[in-house]
Amino acid sequence: MSNLLYLIAVILIIGWVLGFFVYSAGNLIHILLVIAVAAVALRLIRGRSI
Template sequence: MSNLLYLAAVILIISWALGFFVYSAGSLIHLLLVIAIIAVLLRLIGGRAV
């Protein structure tokens, strides 16, 4: 399950980066970034960081 969370966070960060440069998704892409950061922080706080 933690691998899936990490994969989702990476996908969201990549999506945010693409949206930031393309300006096509508006404020939704920033919401995705926040979700990705929270997912990474939860993984780090949980002590299962690679």
């Protein structure tokens, strides 16, 4: 399950970077960034506690 969270975070970060440089989607780009950072934080927290 933790690998899935990491994969989702990487996909969201890539989507954010592409959206930031390619599209002008406004707030959607920043929402993707927040979700990706939250997924990475969950991965780090859960990885250390196990």
